[in-house]
Amino acid sequence: MTNGEKRFQEKINAIQDTMFVIGGKWKIPIILSIYSGNKRFNDISKAIPKITNRVLSKELKHLEENLLIKRTVVDTYPVRIEYALTDYGLGLEEIAKPLENWGRKHKKKISGK
Amino acid sequence: MTNGEKRFQEKINAIQDTMFVIGGKWKIPIILSIYSGNKRFNDISKAIPKITNRVLSKELKHLEENLLIKRTVVDTYPVRIEYALTDYGLGLEEIAKPLENWGRKHKKKISGK
């Protein structure tokens, strides 16, 4: 493998790592939903129409394992859970912004200005 | 729907549009492969070990439909096809870079520095 090919592979690996963490249909919506103030399971669920409990639950776990959100148990009446972005999770801004901007541009480009 | 909710939905839609175009296992590798000089079907195929003909073919079509690459028929011996990034496709730099950077950081973070 040449040097160029090696750098090419590393680029791809890095990008695929990112995709693994934030790819799929729901992860970014969930992150943005929490970012915009929804802390509880049912709030997030309502903020993202059509997501099912099973999927939301799995995705929250995935995001927690990747240190992007943290899960806190508030010991009250019918036990309450609060999700919040970690400081590290806030760093996603750095990719969410470009993805958002590019998506807007692309929509205009494709659907004829 | 409040104003905030509307902006939230638009953000999500924009990001999901982007994901639709460049998401999945192979699209970014293919783009980078073309960007780094591979023009022909079999070159791209060899540069990306494990991709199959069927998948490569589908992805190239998808990228072409989204105006990111262009396909040129060079009328020679056993007809040759050349793929190239469009100027518009070069604009992907704007998202590929952040995705790459974040992926590198994240790997360090997760696999313990």
Place this chain on the structure above:
DNA sequence: GATACTTGTATCCAAAAGGATACTTAACTT
């Protein structure tokens, strides 16, 4: 004691994405 609320889990199923492998077309070479 029945009912409700919250955060999930369990089970089963459907759809989408991706993979293996063989084949095609068409002109050119030998």
Place this chain on the structure above:
DNA sequence: AAGTTAAGTATCCTTTTGGATACAAGTATC
């Protein structure tokens, strides 16, 4: 005529992802 090369296609199959629905555990309220 047989073989070669390039760019795919065709067919079938496996894996991954996502969805529907029901239900559970624990406490509080009626």
